[in-house]
Amino acid sequence: MNIAGVLVHANPKQVNEVKEQLVKIPGVEVHAATDDGRLIVTIEEDEEKMMADTIINLHHYEGVLSAVLIYQYSHDENLEEEISGTYIK
Numbered sequence: 202m203n204i205a206g207v208l209v210h211a212n213p214k215q216v217n218e219v220k221e222q223l224v225k226i227p228g229v230e231v232h233a234a235t236d237d238g239r240l241i242v243t244i245e246e247d248e249e250k251m252m253a254d255t256i257i258n259l260h261h262y263e264g265v266l267s268a269v270l271i272y273q274y275s276h277d278e279n280l281e282e283e284i285s286g287t288y289i290k
Contacts, residue, residue: 202245202247202275202276203245203246203247203248203252203273203274203275203276204243204244204245204272204273204274205243205244205245205252205256205270205272205273205274206241206242206243206270206271206272206273207242207243207244207256207259207268207269207270207271208239208240208241208242208268208269208271209223209239209240209242209259209265209267209268209269210238210239210240210265210266210267210268210269211238211239211240211264211265211266212238212264212266213236213237213238214264215238215263215264216234216235216236216238216240216264217234218263218264219240219262219263219264219265220234220240222262222263222264223240223242223259223262226244226255228244228245228246228255229242229243229244229255230242230243230244230245238266242259242268244256252273256268256270
């Protein structure tokens with residue numbers, strides 16, 4: 202599991218439209234939006250590469266001025282299972 206916290210800066214006149222676009226992306230959740238165009242977003246995906254692609258693609262949405270990775274967490278459940286001696290397939 203991979204989770205990223207992203208600060209998205211949108212055109213203040215398009216905050217609601219950007220929020221509507223972002224919540225349609227699988228694994229993306231918008232937690233807060235300000236009138237001046239800042240959105241607090243989390244992305245949850247299984248693979249880090251997919252997450253990086255999602256963050257990069259946020260820049261392509263109309264009204265998005267920037268998207269910056271603020272926090273990233275990775276947890277490899279398979280590795281944890283190997284270490285504990287439990288193998289689940």
